[in-house]
Each structure stands twice: as structure tokens, then as C-alpha cells.
Amino acid sequence: MRVATVEDATGIRCGVVVDDVLFRFPTGTTVLDLLRSGTLHEAGATAVSANDAVPFAGLRLLPPLDAPTVRDFVAFEEHVEGMVAAAPGNPGVAPEWYEAPTFYFTNPYALIGSGEDVPVPAGCELLDFELEVAAVIGSGGRDLSPEEARDHIVGYTIFNDWSARDLQFREMKVNLGPCKGKDFASTLGPVLVTADELEPCRDADDFLRLMMAVEVNGREVGRDLLSNMGWPFEELVAYASRGAEIRPGDVLGSGTCGGGGCLAESWGRRGIQDPPPLGPGDVVTMTVQGIGTITNTVVKGRTPRPIAPARHRPRDRS
Incomplete structure (x- = not known):
């Protein structure tokens, strides 16, 4: 089943996409509501039989669901190699990367749909994309095993983790982050x-073998297989649930794929900014086998309002 959230003449509606038709759920029904009640598949079958249908093409696409949390992992070794290639002495992939799947929480309020414009974030001169796939949690749990975690994944979608690289690199020198480099x-x-x-796309090692590709202005700049992840999604979900709850609607990104899944990886390997950073007018298109295609256009952003640097304070304690 393929589930979408759109804006049409009646407002924001969710439904099931079959071929080029959207079979709409009843007005007011959200994908997150259906996940929390455990009735997504039943609602999908009911929507198709009820035949409240409209053409899917041309509708404004919103994120498939209103995710309460978004975790983004870094599960592709090749991507990490490229990102550290430009570091002094090229230290290579940190041994700690292999020990456990690392993630950070990003901003659920910043989720947008395919077709929506992306303003250059204030103060950014090195705008980048990140080609990823995300798993969506269908039922909650805690301290799951990887085998148990598989039953908690309701489905998958494409995830573009837009990145302001200059902001990200600066703020991460404080050993905390990323923050403004990612939350726009x-x-x-x-x-x-x-x-x-x-x-049916699982390979012999139990990974989803899906082709992933990204184009900028119609020119392919990256391509990889989702099955090149260091861990399958089941292990990412299990790790996220260790000592913590996962709940319906939570989104877990795979992290950026290798093979040019972002511009910064290519910059690190080549030592030059080629392809160049994104700017107004650039169109980024991502396609993942079995899921579909997302496209966004970069537009001019706002001039940042100045924030004063920190003052140097005395160490008085009285």
C-alpha cells in the first residue's frame, strides 16, 4: 500500500495511491491517527472500496505523515569516508562508528513535501542535500531486539536531509550539534x-536492495544501493529503542548514502567544491526504487538578523 498526504480543493487529505488515483480517507483522518490506532491497512482497504477518488497527479504533496520525532542515523561507511577525507591527515572512519549506529534528532517542524521550495537558510553559503531512505514506526516499543523491531516498521519513504554545511561545520566545533545547519x-x-x-527486495544478507539516485538540474550526481548500509533498519530501530520508547509515526533516517549521496562527500574526496554548492534556481530530484521520486527547488532566503558574539564574563562567585 502507498499512502499520501496532499492538499486538494477540500483541504488537507490523506489516502491510498493506486496507479494515478488517490482514494481518500474520510475528512479529518490523518496517517498518524491511523498508525496510533493500528488501523492503517484496514482504513486503506475501506478507502479503496468507498471509492472517494481523485486524480493524484497535480495535487500538492505534503509529508506523508506529521512525524512527532525524526532521528537521522549515519549508516553508510562510504559517506563517512568521504566526509572525513578533507580533514587534516585524513583520519579515516572513527573506530567508534563501527561499534553502534549513531544518530541525532532533527526538527519535525521543518518537514516539507516534494515540490515545495527550499529557501537558502540565513547565513548559508554551502547548501547541500542528503539522499536517504527513512523507516516509519507503526507500533511503539522499548528495548526491542532487531527481530522484534521488524514488526514495528510500518513502511518507508524518501528523506532529503538538507544541510547548511558551513553552519554545520562551525557549530560542530563546539562538540555539540548539528543544530542550525540542519533544522531548516x-x-x-x-x-x-x-x-x-x-x-521482495531483500537480499541474501537481509538488507533492502533498492537503487537510490540524485540529480541536480537534470544531471545525475549520486547513485548507490540502500543495501550498502552498515546496519539494516531493524538494527537501527532496535538501537533507537534501547532504554527509550519509540512510538507510532517516529521517523528514522538511514543517513546519507555513498556514491555522491551529498555534495560534501564529493568535496572531501576531490579536494574542491565540485559539484558546486546549491543556490537559488537549482532543482534537486531524488529517486528510490520502489518508493518514487521527490523534487525541490532552491530559492533565495532571508538575510540573517545579527546575533552578537558571547561576552567574556568574569569568574566571580559572589
Whole structure:
């Protein structure tokens, strides 16, 4: 089943996409509501039989669901190699990367749909994309094993973790972050594909073998297989649930794929900014086998309002 959230003449509506038709859920029904009640598949079957249908093409796409949390992992070794290639002495992938799947929390309020413009964030001169796939949690849990975690994944969608690299690199020198380098936009879409549809794509090592590709202005700049992840999604979910709850609607990104899944990886390997950073007018298109295609256009952003540097304070304690 392929589930979408759109804006049409009646407002924001969710439904099931079959071929080029959207079979709409009843007005007011959200994907997150259905996940929390455990009735997504039943609602999908009911929507198709009720036949409240409109053409899917031309509708404004929103993120498939209103995610309460978004965790983004860094699960592709090749991506990490490229990102550290430009560091002094090229230290290579940190041994700690191999020990456990690392993630950070990003901004759920910044999720956008395919087709929406992305303003250059204030103060950014090195705008980048990140080609990822995200798993969506369908049922809650805690301290899950990888085997248990598989049953908690309801489906998958494409995730573009837009990145202001100059802001990100500066703020991470404080050993905390990323923050403003990441929280301005993340594209999710075009649809949520339920996990059962992608099960035939599993390889002998139990990874989802899906082709991923990204184009800038119609020119392909990156390509990889999702199965090149260091851990499958089940292990990412299990790790996220260690000592913590995962809940319906939570989104877990794979992290950027290798093979040019972002510009900064290429910059690190080549030692030059080629391809160049994104700017107004650039169109970024991502396609993942079995899920679909998302497209966003970069537009001019706002001039940043100045923030004064920190003052140097005395160490008086009285």
C-alpha cells in the first residue's frame, strides 16, 4: 500500500495511491491517527472500496505523515569516508562508528513535501542535500531486539536531509550539534510505502536492495544501493529503542548514502567544491526504487538578523 498526504480543493487529505488515483480517507483522518490506532491497512482497504477518488497527479504533496520525532542515523561507511577525507591527515572512519549506529534528532517542524521550495537558510553559503531512505514506526516499543523491531516498521519513504554545511561545520566545533545547519528543511515523500511492498527486495544478507539516485538540474550526481548500509533498519530501530520508547509515526533516517549521496562527500574526496554548492534556481530530484521520486527547488532566503558574539564574563562567585 502507498499512502499520501496532499492538499486538494477540500483541504488537507490523506489516502491510498493506486496507479494515478488517490482514494481518500474520510475528512479529518490523518496517517498518524491511523498508525496510533493500528488501523492503517484496514482504513486503506475501506478507502479503496468507498471509492472517494481523485486524480493524484497535480495535487500538492505534503509529508506523508506529521512525524512527532525524526532521528537521522549515519549508516553508510562510504559517506563517512568521504566526509572525513578533507580533514587534516585524513583520519579515516572513527573506530567508534563501527561499534553502534549513531544518530541525532532533527526538527519535525521543518518537514516539507516534494515540490515545495527550499529557501537558502540565513547565513548559508554551502547548501547541500542528503539522499536517504527513512523507516516509519507503526507500533511503539522499548528495548526491542532487531527481530522484534521488524514488526514495528510500518513502511518507508524518501528523506532529503538538507544541510547548511558551513553552519554545520562551525557549530560542530563546539562538540555539540548539528543544530542550525540542519533544522531548516527536510523533505519526506512522496508517499509512505508499507513494508510488505518492499519485502521482495531483500537480499541474501537481509538488507533492502533498492537503487537510490540524485540529480541536480537534470544531471545525475549520486547513485548507490540502500543495501550498502552498515546496519539494516531493524538494527537501527532496535538501537533507537534501547532504554527509550519509540512510538507510532517516529521517523528514522538511514543517513546519507555513498556514491555522491551529498555534495560534501564529493568535496572531501576531490579536494574542491565540485559539484558546486546549491543556490537559488537549482532543482534537486531524488529517486528510490520502489518508493518514487521527490523534487525541490532552491530559492533565495532571508538575510540573517545579527546575533552578537558571547561576552567574556568574569569568574566571580559572589
